Amino acid sequence: MEMSMKLRVNPILCDGYGHCAELLPELVELDEWGYPIMPREPVSRSLEPAARHAVKMCPRLALSLEKRAR
Amino acid sequence: MSARVLAPIDTPLPRRRRAELLAEIEASGLTGRGGAAFPTAVKLAAVARTRNAVVVANGTEGEPASWKDKVLLAENPHLVVDGAMVAARIVGARRLIFAVGRENRTVRKRLERALAQRSDGFDCFVEAVPDRFVAGEESALVNLLNGGPAKPTMQKPYQRGVLVQNVETLANLGLIARYGAEWFRERGTADEPGTVLVTVLGAVRSPGVAEVELGTPMREVLQRFGGLSALPNAVLVGGYFGTWMRAHDALDLPLADAALKPFGASLGARSIVVLPQDACGLAESARVARYLAEESAGQCGPCVFGLAAMADALETLDVDRLRRLAPQVSGRGACAHPNGATRFVASAVEVFADEIARHHAGRCTGSACSPVLPLGASREWR
Numbered sequence: 385m386e387m388s389m390k391l392r393v394n395p396i397l398c399d400g401y402g403h404c405a406e407l408l409p410e411l412v413e414l415d416e417w418g419y420p421i422m423p424r425e426p427v428s429r430s431l432e433p434a435a436r437h438a439v440k441m442c443p444r445l446a447l448s449l450e451k452r453a454r
Numbered sequence: 455m456s457a458r459v460l461a462p463i464d465t466p467l468p469r470r471r472r473a474e475l476l477a478e479i480e481a482s483g484l485t486g487r488g489g490a491a492f493p494t495a496v497k498l499a500a501v502a503r504t505r506n507a508v509v510v511a512n513g514t515e516g517e518p519a520s521w522k523d524k525v526l527l528a529e530n531p532h533l534v535v536d537g538a539m540v541a542a543r544i545v546g547a548r549r550l551i552f553a554v555g556r557e558n559r560t561v562r563k564r565l566e567r568a569l570a571q572r573s574d575g576f577d578c579f580v581e582a583v584p585d586r587f588v589a590g591e592e593s594a595l596v597n598l599l600n601g602g603p604a605k606p607t608m609q610k611p612y613q614r615g616v617l618v619q620n621v622e623t624l625a626n627l628g629l630i631a632r633y634g635a636e637w638f639r640e641r642g643t644a645d646e647p648g649t650v651l652v653t654v655l656g657a658v659r660s661p662g663v664a665e666v667e668l669g670t671p672m673r674e675v676l677q678r679f680g681g682l683s684a685l686p687n688a689v690l691v692g693g694y695f696g697t698w699m700r701a702h703d704a705l706d707l708p709l710a711d712a713a714l715k716p717f718g719a720s721l722g723a724r725s726i727v728v729l730p731q732d733a734c735g736l737a738e739s740a741r742v743a744r745y746l747a748e749e750s751a752g753q754c755g756p757c758v759f760g761l762a763a764m765a766d767a768l769e770t771l772d773v774d775r776l777r778r779l780a781p782q783v784s785g786r787g788a789c790a791h792p793n794g795a796t797r798f799v800a801s802a803v804e805v806f807a808d809e810i811a812r813h814h815a816g817r818c819t820g821s822a823c824s825p826v827l828p829l830g831a832s833r834e835w836r
Binding site: 399417 | 606607608753754755756757759760782786787788
């Protein structure tokens with residue numbers, strides 16, 4: 385089965401540092417209080433490396449990429 | 455009369471095999487009575503697959519506009535205990551925890567007395583939980599039982615061997631184990647079988663709790679509470695995570711999710727508030743919106759800031775702001791608190807649209823002095 389990746393945020397851990405929106409402006413938007421709004425669509429192949437980088441750079445380790453059947 | 459979970463028990467709980475019990479519950483079509491209406495058999499089966507299962511009977515009922523679980527526990531504690539034991543047999547648990555609100559001592563005493571009279575080979579504990587709106591949410595309750603605050607987590611208890619079931623759901627298990635699925639389905643509708651406890655308050659002659667069949671016409675339900683005591687302005691269906699409906703829409707419907715769905719409403723934990731014509735729906739809703747904001751566990755940014763902003767906007771009747779806030783808040787917390795609060799506020803803006811216009815013109819239809827919708831007061835998380 386072909387897998388796709390979905391970007392998720394743990395809202396309890398997230399403190400709104402905003403690194404994800406900085407590193408992934410194509411996918412992540414911030415709300416008016418600075419908390420990230422996750423994209424509904426799965427992460428495209430071309431953006432996967434950038435998404436992985438954003439996950440790694442989150443200072444609260446609140447961001448994750450989850451495998452989903454496409 | 456349709457009393458079942460509130461009727462006295464007259465037969466002992468039969469000993470039946472767990473597979474047989476589970477099949478009976480599946481055939482009954484029983485859904486969770488705590489508000490989410492999840493199929494009970496599915497949850498039981500999920501926990502039955504885990505090891506070292508624990509059963510938590512959830513009687514916390516942190517919703518200020520609902521007291522049906524308190525009435526059930528005070529009047530028929532043994533049936534709830536029966537149900538918890540049926541559930542324990544199915545999932546293979548030895549330990550049963552009965553979670554109840556801290557403030558109601560009568561409920562606790564009656565439950566403790568009932569447990570002292572039992573010797574069924576289970577380890578039973580009673581846990582007194584802070585009376586806060588989100589404390590009864592499954593993961594929050596389990597967090598508290600594990601020594602943390604009564605705040606939601608990202609865990610799903612049923613995936614980790616903890617079966618959290620509302621006490622009214624358990625009472626129904628106690629009955630289905632006795633009388634079977636076919637008997638259970640003799641009441642209610644084909645899609646929504648059984649009876650339910652409803653809490654009705656506001657403009658009825660005798661507010662309180664009654665047991666009614668699902669599918670009962672709303673006007674008939676209100677008759678059980680002495681009928682209307684004043685002309686109705688609007689009806690809040692499903693408590694503070696629920697939906698305001700125009701009185702003429704709500705009163706002509708049967709008490710069933712299928713009938714409410716076209717109105718974007720659902721029964722939830724079946725709290726029904728009839729707002730009298732001399733009460734201002736906006737003032738009432740603004741008070742509840744502020745209360746829900748204060749009941750945020752303070753963990754998720756969009757809930758903390760979003761609900762406070764919504765309460766501000768409802769107080770100032772800034773409808774455009776409320777419309778912009780909704781998508782920034784709903785669905786963005788660890789639990790359903792922001793979603794429920796958003797639905798409540800959105801329905802207030804829709805149903806009381808005329809009243810908003812009146813307020814912008816400097817008038818208000820409200821003349822009642824005392825508020826209709828009750829609020830909770832606990833400030834504790836542990």
